[in-house]
Amino acid sequence: xxxxxxxxxxxxxxxxxxxxxxxxxxxxxxxxxxxxxxxxxxxxxxxxxxxxxxxxxxxxxxxxxxxxxxxxxxxxxxxxxxxxxxxxxxxxxxxxxxxxxxxxxxxxxxxxxxxxxxxxxxxxxxxxxxxxxxxxxxxxxxxxxxxxxxxxxxxxxxxxxxxxxxxxxxxxxxxxxxxxxxxxxxxxxxxxxxxxxxxxxxxxxxxxxxxxxxxxxxxxxxxxxxxxxxxxxxxxxxxxxxxxxxxxxxx
Amino acid sequence: xxxxxxxxxxxxxxxxxxxxxxxxxxxxxxxxxxxxxxxxxxxxxxxxxxxxxxxxxxxxxxxxxxxxxxxxxxxxxxxxxxxxxxxxxxxxxxxxxxxxxxxxxxxxxxxxxxxxxxxxxxxxxxxxxxxxxxxxxxxxxxxxxxxxxxxxxxxxxxxxxxxxxxxxxxxxxxxxxxxxxxxxxxxxxxxxxxxxxxxxxxxxxxxxxxxxxxxxxxxxxxxxxxxxxxxxxxxxxxxxxxxxxxxxxxxxxxxxxxxxxxxxxxxxxxxxxxxxxxxxxxxxxxxxxxxxxxxxxxxxxxxxxxxxxxxxxxxxxxxxxxxxxxxxxxxxxxxxxxxxxxxxxxxxxxxxxxxxxxxxxxxxxxxxxxxxxxxxxxxxxxxxxxxxxxxxxxxxxxxxxxxxxxxxxxxxxxxxxxxxxxxxxxxxxxxxxxxxxxxxxxxxxxxxxxxxxxxxxxxxxxxxxxxxxxxxxxxxxxxxxxxxxxxxxxxxxxxxxxxxxxxxxxxxxxxxxxxxxxxxxxxxxxxxxxxxxxxxxxxxxxxxxxxxxxxxxxxxxxxxxxxxxxxxxxxxxxxxxxxxxxxxxxxxxxxxxxxxxxxxxxxxxxxxxxxxxxxxxxxxxxxxxxxxxxxxxxxxxxxxxxxxxxxxxxxxxxxxxxxxxxxxxxxxxxxxxxxxx
Numbered sequence: 064x065x066x067x068x069x070x071x072x073x074x075x076x077x078x079x080x081x082x083x084x085x086x087x088x089x090x091x092x093x094x095x096x097x098x099x100x101x102x103x104x105x106x107x108x109x110x111x112x113x114x115x116x117x118x119x120x121x122x123x124x125x126x127x128x129x130x131x132x133x134x135x136x137x138x139x140x141x142x143x144x145x146x147x148x149x150x151x152x153x154x155x156x157x158x159x160x161x162x163x164x165x166x167x168x169x170x171x172x173x174x175x176x177x178x179x180x181x182x183x184x185x186x187x188x189x190x191x192x193x194x195x196x197x198x199x200x201x202x203x204x205x206x207x208x209x210x211x212x213x214x215x216x217x218x219x220x221x222x223x224x225x226x227x228x229x230x231x232x233x234x235x236x237x238x239x240x241x242x243x244x245x246x247x248x249x250x251x252x253x254x255x256x257x258x259x260x261x262x263x264x265x266x267x268x269x270x271x272x273x274x275x276x277x278x279x280x281x282x283x284x285x286x287x288x289x290x291x292x293x294x295x296x297x298x299x300x301x302x303x304x305x306x307x308x309x310x311x312x313x314x
Numbered sequence: 315x316x317x318x319x320x321x322x323x324x325x326x327x328x329x330x331x332x333x334x335x336x337x338x339x340x341x342x343x344x345x346x347x348x349x350x351x352x353x354x355x356x357x358x359x360x361x362x363x364x365x366x367x368x369x370x371x372x373x374x375x376x377x378x379x380x381x382x383x384x385x386x387x388x389x390x391x392x393x394x395x396x397x398x399x400x401x402x403x404x405x406x407x408x409x410x411x412x413x414x415x416x417x418x419x420x421x422x423x424x425x426x427x428x429x430x431x432x433x434x435x436x437x438x439x440x441x442x443x444x445x446x447x448x449x450x451x452x453x454x455x456x457x458x459x460x461x462x463x464x465x466x467x468x469x470x471x472x473x474x475x476x477x478x479x480x481x482x483x484x485x486x487x488x489x490x491x492x493x494x495x496x497x498x499x500x501x502x503x504x505x506x507x508x509x510x511x512x513x514x515x516x517x518x519x520x521x522x523x524x525x526x527x528x529x530x531x532x533x534x535x536x537x538x539x540x541x542x543x544x545x546x547x548x549x550x551x552x553x554x555x556x557x558x559x560x561x562x563x564x565x566x567x568x569x570x571x572x573x574x575x576x577x578x579x580x581x582x583x584x585x586x587x588x589x590x591x592x593x594x595x596x597x598x599x600x601x602x603x604x605x606x607x608x609x610x611x612x613x614x615x616x617x618x619x620x621x622x623x624x625x626x627x628x629x630x631x632x633x634x635x636x637x638x639x640x641x642x643x644x645x646x647x648x649x650x651x652x653x654x655x656x657x658x659x660x661x662x663x664x665x666x667x668x669x670x671x672x673x674x675x676x677x678x679x680x681x682x683x684x685x686x687x688x689x690x691x692x693x694x695x696x697x698x699x700x701x702x703x704x705x706x707x708x709x710x711x712x713x714x715x716x717x718x719x720x721x722x723x724x725x726x727x728x729x730x731x732x733x734x735x736x737x738x739x740x741x742x743x744x745x746x747x748x749x750x751x752x753x754x755x756x757x758x759x760x761x762x763x764x765x766x767x768x769x770x771x772x773x774x775x776x777x778x779x780x781x782x783x784x785x786x787x788x789x790x791x792x793x794x795x796x797x798x799x800x801x802x803x804x805x806x807x808x809x810x811x812x813x814x815x816x817x818x819x820x821x822x823x824x825x826x827x828x829x830x831x832x833x834x835x836x837x838x839x840x841x842x843x844x845x846x847x848x849x850x851x852x853x854x855x856x857x858x859x860x861x862x863x864x865x866x867x868x869x870x871x872x873x874x875x876x877x878x879x880x881x882x883x884x885x886x887x888x889x890x891x892x893x894x895x896x897x898x899x900x901x902x903x904x905x906x907x908x909x910x911x912x913x914x915x916x917x918x919x920x921x922x923x924x925x926x927x928x929x930x931x932x933x934x935x936x937x938x939x940x941x942x943x944x945x946x947x948x949x950x951x952x953x954x955x956x957x958x959x960x961x962x963x964x965x966x967x968x969x970x971x972x973x974x975x976x977x978x979x980x981x982x983x984x985x986x987x988x989x990x991x
Contacts, residue, residue: 096785098789099785099788099789099792102789102792102793102796103792105796106792106796109796109799170781174835189784191784191788191821193791193792193795194795194796262857264861280836282883282887283839286883304882304883305853306853306854306857306882306890
């Protein structure tokens, strides 16, 4: 079985030992803006997570060396460190290959998103995201993690030729090979593949991915996910641009 | 008035140099004239002094204080340099004047001239005589009627002797006189010492007679008589008239020793009659050198009002002669003839003998020498100043042209510093120059740099604002999210909903504000591939027809491929923006035309729409960031980012974007020009 997220050392994850779904999952929020921090914490706590908040990288790292959270939500600029979030992400990824990391930032530049995802973040959200959407993302990521331990459930499967998408586990394969899509990319491909041949405009894709993005960001997401498929299959041509309208899945 | 003209006028003020030169030349000429006057006057004085020491060689005969009375028959005797042949012709006389007409009571025409050499007195007479009556043989002088000439001489002893000339046939004849014989009868006898030649000429006869000076005293009467009784001339009258005023022989040679070349010296008696003359004026015009004469008209002292030389063969008249004869040396400038520019300097000095003025020495000199001197001095001055002026004008004109060309370059650069696409060109021409124009160009550059800085600040302001406002907005929104999740009382719900609507609007505004910088960034990362622009346009229009069912789309693209190396997504995005813009301003049922054409190595992609025109003032600014040009049809915030994105994408492809109004005033056209390579 190949998974959407498969990293070396996955089975030696510290938090995986004695893992119990019934136990409250812990989420770390590293955010220097107190009001936001508290709002996020309150919302996630309401969804039944155990939330710990940190104002800067130093405090966060101290806590993480003692115990890793089950998921980390990190702002990029932390107090006086403009790119402190990136450093933190790198450190966390070094400590655990499988810990889900979400960047949540006021920055929305293409470059930041690319850098964040390259450092191993699982998703990159701008602060435009609403709290329910944030909660949905968090839940989806946990679902992906949980799927590593749960039996296969075929109900949420989408199969389109070489493409297999498991919406339950947020996992994608092409020709049996795993494609490591970020959550946003997953939902874009999912929305396209669900109705092959139908043109989805940018707004529809944004709705599907539960994000507010502008046109060029959608374009770059498409470009990036195409590249991911092309790495596996150089002949990949299933995501087509329909100029003036949007994109569609072609089988 | 242009700088060029101004400097030209300034340069022309150097013409004051030649003008000053002219003034100087005039003064020089006046000074030269005065000095020449003085020199000639003193020369005349010297000669007069020398002559007064030897009056016998100057004045011949006893002093006669009575004035010369031509009307009473006084005669001036020309000095003849050599004895003429007795042939009835006057050509060998060398006298400058024509014979003088003799008075006649009845209209008989006769002209007389008298000359002398050392030994002879010559009489020349022309008589108009249509019917020649020859002398009979043995004529009776009192009774016989024939054409004859009576000549009466005062002999040296004071007695009068009458002769007559007549002939039966023309030719060499002798004078005849009537002798009273012892018996009281008269007899005509020849006087062989007095010879003459009777020449028959057209309309009359000429008589040329030769009388030995030994027979001549101081007086002579000549009368021509016709057979019919008509006569002309003077009858002998012992009381008055007939006096001979003779030039002094040898005086010319004497004078010649005093004078230099180019000067003419004349001695006149108290009547102003010429006693002797020597030398010649330099003939005017002989060595007339034409160079440098053209400017004479600017410098010559006006001489047209000067008196004209009174040129008479037998005498000299004029102010200075009168003055000299009154005892005062004088000099004056004359014109040699009316209408001519040749000048003549005349100086006269009295010749005093025994304390009384008996005559005067008159020296004449051509003024041309003076002109030559002046011209030589002036020609150089003139040429040099004119050259200097020409150079100054040329230099000033080139400088002015140079400056005005540079300023013109600067001006056109300033005019076009802010391009149609809103880009600011920072380099100005001439900014490398060290002078004021260079300083001006650099000042322009600084100004443009600040303007550019400002424009850049405005461009990025949106992005910065959007970034800075995003966090507080997120705080508000997430708080609202939490508030809703915690449960809101029914009557409070409306407020929460309104607050949320507010945040949504704020959100969209912020998103639009920040879009420009995000777009710029994503454009820079775009990858280029080779693709068919025509195919893309066709596909895009197909999409627009679905997306905007209310608008009519027209497509006009070449049938064959239009290959472009670029980013197709960006081109598509650019078309989206142009079409969205067009749709916003197209009235219901209006047409939107998408055209693609090749034009000289470029693709011209244009989107035209029916609808209102764009005000001219806005045409150049449409493609600026956040420039809102017209009111759209909906309530969405319009920050004009769409056309800014169009410009960015066009520039990414090394092209440019341009907005124009349709010539017919119905609608606008947005054109993007892209190079093929």
